[in-house]
Amino acid sequence: xxxxxxxxxxxxxxxxxxxxxxxxxxxxxxxxxxxxxxxxxxxxxxxxxxxxxxxxxxxxxxxxxxxxxxxxxxxxxxxxxxxxxxxxxxxxxxxxxxxxxxxxxxxxxxxxxxxxxxxxxxxxxxxxxxxxxxxxxxxxxxxxxxxxxxxxxxxxxxxxxxxxxxxxxxxxxxxxxxxxxxxxxxxxxxxxxxxxxxxxxxxxxxxxxxxxxxx
Numbered sequence: 335x336x337x338x339x340x341x342x343x344x345x346x347x348x349x350x351x352x353x354x355x356x357x358x359x360x361x362x363x364x365x366x367x368x369x370x371x372x373x374x375x376x377x378x379x380x381x382x383x384x385x386x387x388x389x390x391x392x393x394x395x396x397x398x399x400x401x402x403x404x405x406x407x408x409x410x411x412x413x414x415x416x417x418x419x420x421x422x423x424x425x426x427x428x429x430x431x432x433x434x435x436x437x438x439x440x441x442x443x444x445x446x447x448x449x450x451x452x453x454x455x456x457x458x459x460x461x462x463x464x465x466x467x468x469x470x471x472x473x474x475x476x477x478x479x480x481x482x483x484x485x486x487x488x489x490x491x492x493x494x495x496x497x498x499x500x501x502x503x504x505x506x507x508x509x510x511x512x513x514x515x516x517x518x519x520x521x522x523x524x525x526x527x528x529x530x531x532x533x534x535x536x537x538x539x540x541x542x543x544x545x546x547x548x549x
Contacts, residue, residue: 381430388433389421396442399484399494403443403524405532420444435488438539442484443524445534448476453540455521461507462543464523468504477502479525482537487511487519487545501525515547 375383393400393414404413404420411419420441427436453466462485468477480497483506490513499506510519524537 377430384431385422385426385433386418388426388435389418392435393417393421395491396484396494398496399442399482402482402496402526402532403445403534403537406445406534416444417442437486437488437520440486440520440522440539441537442522443482443526443534443537445524445536447479447525447527447533447535448473449525449535449538450523453523453538455541455543457510457519457543457546458507459546460510462510462519462521463505463507464521464540465505466501466523466540468502470502473501476525478528479535480528481506482522482524482526482534483508484522484537485509485511485519486522487513487517489513490517497526497528500528510543510545513545515545517545519543519545 397414400417401413404416407413407416421435425436425439425441426433428434450466453464455465456463464481464483470477477500479501481495481499481501481503482497483495483499484492485494485508486492487510490511493509493511495506495508498508511517513519520542521540522537523540525535527533
């Protein structure tokens with residue numbers, strides 16, 4: 335793949351022969367079409383494809399979180415691609431074909447904004463309650479940061495809350511995933527600046543809760 339400022343006839347998009355032109359974050363990009371082969375895929379290729387499919391399926395329902403959490407990453411990558419790269423390199427574990435996402439290592443936001451230490455979570459009926467440390471003297475300039483909350487139960491659709499609360503509240507709650515009682519839920523927290531900088535903090539694994547029995 336290559337970038338260019340101006341072609342012979344200006345910028346182009348679409349396919350011309352074996353070359354494809356496109357725009358990525360305002361940058362003109364050219365790449366060649368892949369060569370097609372009748373050769374059977376190698377085990378390494380099959381393993382990569384399986385890992386890629388798992389990553390795609392896992393991130394799809396978290397798209398709004400990823401769009402904010404990875405917005406300021408690599409300028410040549412979309413937030414989705416940046417999150418995909420992180421997931422495939424550091425979070426998906428196992429040997430082909432038995433891959434799984436290690437939810438303890440999951441990163442949903444990456445940035446320079448101040449994060450939080452030792453957050454805690456607990457289940458309360460159909461909700462999970464997050465609590466984090468807020469120091470009025472040292473955190474004053476961050477008090478209006480929005481809070482990103484995520485709850486993930488393996489095999490079930492995740493729940494999330496994006497900037498419905500602010501850092502200075504020190505606590506917030508959201509619905510648990512729709513999963514059976516006894517299911518383990520992994521919880522994550524990050525902060526986002528409520529201005530045009532789009533700054534976020536690194537996400538933190540806040541702990542796990544168990545979905546309680548009904549009634």
